[in-house]
Amino acid sequence: MKFPPRKALGSNEIKSINQVIRYYKKKGIDPGYQGYFEHSLCKKFSLMMGGGYTDACSSGTAAAYIAISALNLKKGSEVLISPVTDSGPLNALILLGLKPRLIDSYPNSYNVSLKQFLNRVTKKTKAALIMHIGGETSQIYEICKEAKKRKIKVIEDCSQAPFARSIWNKKYSLCNKKFVGAFGDISFFSTMYSKTISSSGSSGLVFTKNKKLYRNVLSHADRGKQIWRKNINLKDPSKALHPALNLNSNEFSSAITLASLNRVKKTIKGRIKFLENLNNDLKSSKTCSVVYKNFKLFSPFFISIHIKTHLLKIGKINFVNNIKKEGVPLLNSYGCIISDWKWARKYMQDKFITKNAINFKNNSFNLFLNENYGKQESRAIVAKIIKVEKKFLK
Ligand SMILES: Cc1ncc(COP(=O)(O)O)c(C=O)c1O
Incomplete structure (x- = not known):
């Protein structure tokens, strides 16, 4: 028996590529950074997440790097990390000079419960990187509650579980309505080709409900630039706030990701x-x-x-x-x-x-x-x- 392939690059994705071409041809300009399709994708994603701010970037690893950078943690800070993930998020912690401290999963799972979080949290913990692996969720509501008491920032990796809902809490109905990624301070999503939301290539999203953090996200995603300011020349590097890499997405990728998001x-x-x-x-x-x-x-x-x-x-x-x-x-x-x-x-x-x-x-x-x-x-x-x-x- 042959198992049916996914074919994530469906007819709407193909249409969206043509839309980008038509849109920019009509405008008489080349597709650039933070353009119309990226804006549409981010707006739709924020809306579907229940409100907040989204930035599209070049990969899930880049999204992890941007999300962690946006928190401005001091070098050498202790950051808890779930036991299972792609190497990208761990590498982001290491390259940002942070100290990863592993948390175990609960028995018969790759995800983390509050018990495992409490087993490993210390007075020195400044942040926790919590993954939702294989479409199941970690005990995110309770972890965030305990983290907040300790002034620990929570970053969620939702790459393998977009729009999953938390199944753990006692306040069942509250979490039933809320998607993962909306619990922590900031979250990121890989949308690389094989993910549930697929960009048919390499791409990622960063999401937060906090406007100040969102601005940090924007500047860390694009060379320290103040992307939110309309009255400055964004091509002028002298207007940047801090050093950062160019981790921008692009219009074609955003349009394909939007088509995937729509279904x-x-x-x-x-x-x-x-x-x-x-x-x-x-x-x-x-x-x-x-x-x-x-x-x-x-x-x-x-x-x-x-x-x-x-x-x-x-x-x-x-x-x-x-x-x-x-x-x-x-x-x-x-x-x-x-x-x-x-x-x-x-x-x-x-x-x-x-x-x-x-x-x-x-x-x-x-x-x-x-x-x-x-x-x-x-x-x-x-x-x-x-x-x-x-x-x-x-
Ligand atoms: C849980 C998880 N986090 C992060 C990543 C990194 O994403 P990317 O491959 O888009 O850099 C992946 C996927 O590869 C992943 O599965």
């Missing part, structure tokens, strides 16, 4: 439906299951499938590779556990190892999905899993 709710809905089917179908498996609950609040990106490895007569990797050989689209071992990166160890504040995150990696695999998967795909995946399981059950 993101539908994208997420389709993925949730698939996840519900899969969860149901997997009930017939003795070894594999989806450990998450509350799928309706998710923004599925990949699905971690938990394996009862003790029931198998072969190792986990061997078992998963057999499922992969059957054609199931999956990643057998997630590489994004920071504790596993030897090169990063010397930059960390201490030698803490995130045992829960490593344990989850060792007992799960990441199933890829997209919004074109339906009942048929779910049944086919589970049939393959059960076929392999029957062969290798003790």
Whole structure:
């Protein structure tokens, strides 16, 4: 069976490229920085987030770098970081001269709960970089509440969970209405080609509800320039406030991202439906299951499938590779556990190892999905899993 490709570069994205060409041809100018399409994208995104300010930039890594820079943390400051992410956000902390201090995930997850945050927070902690991995959320409402008491800034990485809602809190109805990225002081989203909101290339978004922080975002995204000022010549470097790199987005990327954003709710809905089917179908498996609950609040990106490895007569990797050989689209071992990166160890504040995150990696695999998967795909995946399981059950 062939699993349907995503084809994120759909007809609306293609139309949007033509729109950019038409718009600038008509204007008789070349597409530049902070133009019409970037403005439209940022306005729409802010609106969908429930109000605030957005800046588009060149990548998710750039967005992380800008968001962290905007907080003006002193060099050497201690910053807590979730155990699982792409290397970009960690590299941003390191290159900004900050001291990353790892937090573990809660058992059977790549995300962080308040307990793990409290286990690792110290009097020296100045900020916390909290990720929402695989479409599930961290316990962000409670973490932000505790962080605020301690004057700790919270940066959310929503790259893998745009428009997911927090599932943890006691004030369930409040968080049900609020999307991740709107809890912390500032948040960032990678919109690189394979993300739920896709720019069909490299791109990112920074979001905040705080106008002052937003201005810091703008200047840190473009060479220290006061982008918000209408009465100065932005091409004149003497008017800049501080040194910063050029991490600007562009009009084509913004227009494509806007087209993707316009159908993101539908994208997420389709993925949730698939996840519900899969969860149901997997009930017939003795070894594999989806450990998450509350799928309706998710923004599925990949699905971690938990394996009862003790029931198998072969190792986990061997078992998963057999499922992969059957054609199931999956990643057998997630590489994004920071504790596993030897090169990063010397930059960390201490030698803490995130045992829960490593344990989850060792007992799960990441199933890829997209919004074109339906009942048929779910049944086919589970049939393959059960076929392999029957062969290798003790
Ligand atoms: C959770 C997370 N954060 C940050 C990034 C970095 O984004 P980019 O690849 O756009 O630089 C990614 C994706 O690669 C990611 O998955």
